[in-house]
Amino acid sequence: MDLKMIDTEETIISREYFLGIIADFKNDEFERHPYDLAQELVELRETNEDDYEYICKKMPSELLAQILCEMPNYVQEEISDVLSDKKIANITSKMDSDDASMLIYNISQNDEEAAETILSQLNEEDKKTIKHLNSYEEDEAGAYMQNELFKVSLDENIGDSLKRLKQLKEDDILDNIFHAHIVTVDNEYIGSIGLEELILFDYTLKYADLPEEKFTNYSLNDKEDIEDAVDMFTNYNLSALAVVDSNNKLLGRITHDDIHDIIQQIDTKQLYSLAGVSDDAEHEESIYLIGRNRAMWLGINLITAVLASLVIGLFDATIQSFVALAVLMPIVASMGGNAGTQTLTVTVRQMALGEIDYQDAKKIIYKEVMISIVNGLLFAAVIGVVAYLWFNIPLLGVVIAISMIINLFSAGFFGAVIPIILQKKGIDPAIGSTVILTTVTDVVGFFSFLGLATIILL
C-alpha cells in the first residue's frame, strides 16, 4: 500500500533477490513482512514477467500462501496462468478461510474452470468452507468472515481451553486471537471475553462460572450488510465481531484489520461514484474495459449537455443581438455547477458517515440554501459589476446578477435535496447524483440568464 515501507532505492528487486528470500525462509532466518514481499513481487511482475513466474514456481507454498493473500486482486486473478492447479490448491489449504475464499473467487473471475479444479483438489472441509464463504453476496457480512476463531464451551475450564489454544497456534491453525468466543453445546453464540480479561481469572474456573458482565456480545447476522459491521467496529471500537446465522449459531468472526480495507473500499467507491467512475471497472487490467465504463457516464453527460444546449437554442435570436450573452453565459452555469458540487459532496459524505440522516433533511436544506443565497448575493454583486464594466451595458450586469442568485440558490437547494431523496429511496446517493445536479444547474443557469436577458434587454 505504501512504498515508504520498502527501500526501493536500496534493494534491487530481481530473481536473485527473491532466491535469497526463499533461502532465508528455508533456513528459518526469514524476517520480512509478507506485505512488503507482496509489494516487491508485484514490482518484479511489472519489470520482468519471466522472473516473476520463475520465482512463483520456486517459492515454497507456505511462503507464497502468506505473500499471495497480500497481493492485489488482479494479480491473484492471474495466478492460475502461472502456477499449476495442484500448487495453488496446496497454497490455498495453507491460508485462512477468508483469504482462501478470496483467492478462489479472484481466480474464478479469470478462469472459472481452474477455480473448480483447484477446489476439487482441496479436502472436503476446506472445499465446503470456501464454497460457503463464496456463496455470500459482496455486501454481506458473511463474505468477509473467517471461520478460524478461538471457540470455547461453557463447561470447559479456562486452563484447558488455553492449552487447546496453544496447540491450535502451534499448528498454525489460529492467529490474531483477541477473544474466546463462548458457545453452548449446540454452538449457540453466548458472548465473547477478551484475552486481557480472561487471563486475570483463576484458570480452574469454567466459562460458565465467569461473571456475565465480563462478556461482550457484539455479533452480526451473516446476511447483514458489511457496512453495518463497519459501523459496529468504528462506533464500539471492536477488535473482532462474531458472525452468527439466523439461529444465532456462531459461524465465524470478522477482525479489525479487515475493516480498515473495507472502509477504504467504501470511501473509494463513494469518491469514484461522485466523479462518474466505477471502482470495479477501474481495477480492470484492460484499458478498453476501463474506458468503456467511463464512456457510459460521459454518454449520460453528453445527453444532459445537449439538453442544456437545447435551452440555449431557445434564445438564439437574443444571443444574435447580444453576443455578450454567449461570452458570459458559461460563467453562470459554471458557478452553479461548482456551488452545487460543494453542497452535494458534503451532504453525501455526511450521510455516509452517519453525521446526518433523513430526519435532519429540513435542517440540511435550510443550511445549504442559506449558504447558497449569501454566496449568491456576493458573487451576483461581483459578476454584475464585472459584466457592466466589461460590456458597458448596465442592464447586462443586472441580468447576470439576478441569474447568478437564482442559479446558486437552485445549486444549494438541489445539491442537498437530490442525495437526500436518493438515500430515502434506498439508492446510493453518490451514484449519478452529480449528473442530475449539473443538469439542473446548467439548465437553470442558461435558462435564467438568457431568459432574463430576453425580457430585460430586448
Add this chain to the structure above:
Amino acid sequence: MDLKMIDTEETIISREYFLGIIADFKNDEFERHPYDLAQELVELRETNEDDYEYICKKMPSELLAQILCEMPNYVQEEISDVLSDKKIANITSKMDSDDASMLIYNISQNDEEAAETILSQLNEEDKKTIKHLNSYEEDEAGAYMQNELFKVSLDENIGDSLKRLKQLKEDDILDNIFHAHIVTVDNEYIGSIGLEELILFDYTLKYADLPEEKFTNYSLNDKEDIEDAVDMFTNYNLSALAVVDSNNKLLGRITHDDIHDIIQQIDTKQLYSLAGVSDDAEHEESIYLIGRNRAMWLGINLITAVLASLVIGLFDATIQSFVALAVLMPIVASMGGNAGTQTLTVTVRQMALGEIDYQDAKKIIYKEVMISIVNGLLFAAVIGVVAYLWFNIPLLGVVIAISMIINLFSAGFFGAVIPIILQKKGIDPAIGSTVILTTVTDVVGFFSFLGLATIILL
C-alpha cells in the same frame, strides 16, 4: 455514527430517559455503550438545550467521562459553557490520556481561558501528559497516542507482570490491552509480545528469557506523520503501534480503533478537497464560517470562468455569424470537464492508496491518454453527427468533432499530469487540482471549438 444502532423509533430521548440511565449507572445496572448514549445526548442537545445542560450537570463524572469522549468535537468545544471547570477537570482526570488531551484541545478552541483553568486543576502528572500530547502538530503520530499501555521490563517475570495488569485493570487505568510492551531499565523500547503469545509461556519465565522471534517490533517516531501510522496498521494488520521518541524511548501507543477514524478523516478531507470544500470549515457550527470558506473556492472558480469567457470573447465575431456555435460550445467544455474529473479523481485516489506513485507516472499518463483518445473519437463521432443533423451544416459537425477529440485528449492528459506534478512537488494533489483542471478543459474546449470554427466555417 449510525442511527441503526439506536432505536430512535422506540426510545424517546428526554430528561426523564437520561435520569433513568443515570439511576441504572448508580445501581450498577448500566449496560448501554457510551457511544450510543453520546448519540442520544447530542440528539437531546438539539431538541432541548435546557434538558441537555440539566442532564450534563446531573450526570456522574465517571459516566460523563465515557460519554463525552464519544461526542463530536463541536459538542466537546462547548462543554465549558455548560459545566464548571472543576467538574470538567474531574471528568478529564477519568479519561484516557488521548481522549483527555483531545477534550482539552477542543475546549481551548472555544475558550482558551477555560482550558487553562481546567488544566490547572489537574494533578501534575495528568497536566504534564495532556500538555505534552497537545504540543504535537495535528499530523504528527504523537498527537494520536495514549500513554496508558502495559509496559514490562526484561527482568520481570510473566506471572508478576500479569498480576500487575490485573491490578491496573481493576483500577480502571488500563483497557484494550493487546500486547505487553517490553522496555529496558531506562525505558528503551525493545519489542512487543501479543497476549495471545504471552499466555502460552510458563509464567515463571522472565521476558528476557522469551524467544525473540515472538516479539513484534512495530514502532513509529512521535514526530512522524500519522499517515505513516495508518499505512503500518493497514499494511501489517496491527492491533497497536508503539510510539517512541528520537532516542527510542517508549512514549505511548496508538490502537487500531483510532485508525478507523483517522482513515475516514483522511478520506473525507480528500473528497472535500476535490470538491473545493474544507473539512475543518464544514464542521464549524456557524453557517457564515462554512459559507465563507466555500466562497473562497467559488471565487477562484469565478476567476477561471471569466478567463474562459475571455477566450470566448476573442471569437464574438464568429459567434455573431454562427449562433449555432454559442449553442454547441458548452457541450465541448462540459465533456472535457467530466472526462478530466474522472481521470483526476482516479489518479488522486490511487496515489493516496499507494496503488500508484511517481515512478508509474509514464504508465498512468499513457493509460489515461489512451482512454481519452478512444472516448474522444467515440463522442466526436456522436456529437459530430448530432451537430450536423441539428443545424444541417456539415462543416459544423467536423469542427465540433475535432475539438471534442482535442479537449478529451487534454482532459485525460492534464487530469493525470496535474495531480502527479502536485504530488511530486509535495503539495496535496486533491487540493485545487479540480479548479486547475476545469480551467484547462474550459479554455482548451472553447478555444479549440471556436478557433476551428473561425478557420473552417468563415
